[in-house]
Amino acid sequence: MESGKTPPGDNSAAGWRVYHDKGPVAERLMMSTECEIEVRTATVGDLRSTAALHVAELPHGLFPRLGDGFVRRWHRAHLTSPYGVALVATSGGDVVGFALGSTDRPANVGWILAHHRRELLLAGLRALLARPVLAAGFVRTRGPRYARRLLGRGAAPARVAGKGDVPEAGFGSIAVLEAIVVAPDRQGRSIGATLAEAFLFDVAAAGVDRVELVTKAGAAGAAGFYERAGWHRVGAHVDRDGDEVITYRIDPRFVRAR
Structure with a gap:
């Protein structure tokens, strides 16, 4: 998994990080793939690929159903946010997976709404107008909550309103792994595990000691994947779409210590 952009063990080039020496998962990736895989920070040029993967392979929740255009903007907002983490796995220059x-x-969320509210609102409205069935479900299950957020009533915490210094993460913060997606023809090669591990390294470096995620219960989700990686189940509930989902948690320092 060495990068052509940076020498092994040297992460000095801005935006490029090589995880070739970050623990046993990365070592297994090197041994189990036929060609070199690099995990690095995502760039704007990756977003068409990450959005397409997200919509096609992880269509759970509202945002993927709004289409590639909205998801691409949502991913881009994570690139600009000081709290966002967006990683891609590439092979031969092609994006084969991502973590967000x-x-x-x-x-x-507060920072994104303070800086990208209008862009996301317009993209979301366009997507809903083109999808009347989805729009009807949105009004029924999510409308009031999203209206309060997007129209600015109690949407963004004061500490991330866009003025003054950005506070550091940590000190009780809870990180969230929103999505990991690997292209279907690259699954089973430890790419997803390596993306998860790289995400946890970044979160631990930010001083956060708790990471959570939500996945669908049963075959539609990835509970087994996360349990094998050391995540602990901490709860379950029914989401707004009527599906059972499971919440998992992990201490990212556990990964750094391996």
């Missing part, structure tokens, strides 16, 4: 999340979800 944040070091502090409330702060990340």
